[in-house]
Amino acid sequence: MAATLDQHAATTATGPSGLWSWLTTTDHKRIGILYGVSAFAFFLLGGLEALVMRLQLSAAGNDVVSAEFYNELFTMHGTTMVFLAVMPLSAAFFNFVVPLQIGARDVAFPRLNAFSYWVFLLGGLFMNASFLIGAAPNAGWFGYANLTSAQYSPGLHVDFWVIGLQVLGIASIAAGINFIVTIVNLRAPGMRLMRMPVFTWMTLVTQFIVVTAFPVITVALVFLLFDRTFGTNFYSVAAGGDVLLWQHLFWLFGHPEVYILILPAMGIISEVVPTFSRKPLFGYAVVVYSGLLIAILGWGVWAHHMFQVGLGPIADSVFAASTMLIAIPTGVKIFNWIATMWGGRLKFTTSMLFAIGFIAMFIVGGLSGVMHASPPADLQQTDTYFVVAHFHYVLVGGAVLGLFAGIYYWWPKVFGHQLSEAVGKWHFWLTVIGANLTFFPMHFIGLLGMPRRVYTYAPELGLDTMNLVATIGAFAMGLGSLVFVVNAWYSRKRGKVATANPWDGAMLEWSMASPPPVYNFSVIPNVKSRLPLWSEDGYEPRPLPQTPPQSIHMPGGSYWPLVTAIGIIVGAVGGLTQTLWIALLAAAIIVVGIYAWAFEPFEV
């Protein structure tokens, strides 16, 4: 029947509300929102840590914070931004957008999805609780052995880090499996692999990296935990262990992790740029294959983080070559995005501005990456601010700008109203100018002799002015993030109400009302092309046929995922305090949680 979309949405139950409904939700959209809000809170926390560090470094010999606290700050800044901000912000988009893009009503395992979220949240809170008892991790996000040993890192600092990361790994692997199964099995009829939106493609590739890379760091962390707790000797030099074992394992995980952070943002850019250029993505297949190639090559480059340990000329040459190879598919992606814009009709929405900012800054990060792919040059650059400049161009200029492009792009779909474009532009310019002021001088700060991870530096180095500029830039970025928070807050009431397809996008997520009804699709669409909402021969958005739902069964909520997640975090506390009864309690909660979850009646 010809009920319009909006009437349709209004007459359909949007699901229960209230705190309990959020605690027990298994709706991928709500879990996506939970991921987004939590990750953004952690993003602000990690940003605050960065600002305190920048204050300390704004002048040589400053004493805003102590050496010990500074070391905790940079450890937690890195750990937070990687594991608690960028990864879960990407997960927010996986959750909200992927089922909509593939024409599904939810993910394959909705309760496992809730479980992933709660484990992530509790794991993040666990790790940050270390600040409250003055024992925040302090050995760097890379935790090099043997500085992390019980001898050189006494106390709970490193224990919080090891156990916290293990917990977060559980969340990531569970989510990874969930999304692989979802994307492989729940696509709407007609959505062949090569018709999938590029964001969904990059999600799939990312999840394959997650489920293969996280087991590697799990092993490395188990070794470390055993060394610290039970006195084993995996990294103990005195007993014949090897400190380099950690570095190989860590970077074997750590470099693929870089692509876990950046590929989702590349997927977002591949959605945003075509929409606001009003042209299909240029070279779709090549962009997809480039993403796959980056993921595969990403496994063969880890030792470029270790040139300074002295691997020998042969290994140096091989890892230099494999690293440089990655520049090719990365460059190809950039060329294809620019070619998508070429000949288009560009609308500079805030989302598009962030996407263009991504391309412009990622080029810089890519080029400095080629510089330290060259081992001799790297011997001067590694462990200096040059590397800090490089990976912030990639992770702030790349991942964070990409995620903001996605936030402005999908916000109307998620919340049913738009963010203010005028305020958004302030957000964009503050962020981009701030990021360049912060990170561009860092190239020179590093080349002129300032190492990383130092809480102070000698005035003789002559680097005060440049460091002050970087600090000013960091505060501009901080202000930008505050502007975004204000924008989000005021848009709740005053934001322009969003139609189903406010940007005239081409993918399925724009086919239903904003926000989408609980069941997403009243009728599962039959997909006939890569651009289901655009006609074949020209840019012309068209709605999908809509019919009111007959009787759509959606799974009810469940609190067992939350209970099981609580069991895991109780176990983390048991491990941290080395208390048997807490560990046994944790095991009991987990067993009960999983049992009840497994035998939960279908209807709740």
Next chain:
Amino acid sequence: MDTRKRTLVGVAVTMLLVMLSACGGEYPQSTLHPTADFGSEIDRLFMTIVWWALGVFVVVETALIVAIIKFRDRPGAPVPKYVHGSTVLEISWTLAPAIVLIFIAVPTIRTIFRTDTTPPENALQVDVIGHQWWWEFRYPGLGIVTANEMRVPAGEPVTLVMTSQDVIHSFWAPKLGGKRDVMPGRTTRISFTPDSLGSFMGQCAEFCGASHANMRMRVIVEDSAGFAAWVAQERSAPPAEETLSGDVAAGLGVFRTKGCIACHTVEGVAAGVLGPNLTHVGSRATIASGILPNTAEGLARWIRDPLGEKPGSLMPPMPMTDEELSALVAYLQSLN
């Protein structure tokens, strides 16, 4: 000019000033002003890569900017044509970066093999031992043990044979060359031939705990006469105890009674091994791994409050009177 443009120009000018200031100025720890063959090889290679990178940067960012200006939405702009791709373009922009990378990879690999060779037989060997948080330098051929200030002669090859007593450190004296990690249970090496005289700053580059930032050092390059004089001085025995008098003699007493001897070596007086060898500490320009000048004031500050000057330092503050402190300082200054 609207505000936005003015801001952008402001940012661009700042960036340019930052870049220009990097060319001039006094940067004692710069990688861009090498004073040894190792550093120069790297600098040459780095500049080659910089030029290629600048070229690519200009081409790609220009393409992006042209696209932004030329294809912006405006009244009367044509409806975009549906273009899905172009095989010719895809092949060409796959090959183009590959060719640029060949021009970077070939000199890279050549430089790897040139800078990672076996040092010549006659090279001066210095054993580097990393400690939390100071550097020990031993000259096995000369029987010299010193700390935080390495002396080498100009124009002669030097090879560093490095290991660590505790955690991983990294030896980095940027003007001389690239860094190399200094690891427990492993021996690593670098070699270089200094070509200019001077005192070159360096510091630990691998995070090694609380006072990583304070683990600094100097490499002092002298002409062969200066180096020979230094060697002779370092090999001389400290003055006999009975020749000491006044503050210096009193300071030796303090050195013995306040526990200094437990960790420090002074030939003929103490044989501790946890801290730096102080036999000729008076001849060094700095103390506490390069964070304080080796003056009476600097020494006093350091002995008074080692944990304040170098957080986490293993050297404990020893309670002593002002008289005892100044005597101890006088004694230490006499050791040269």
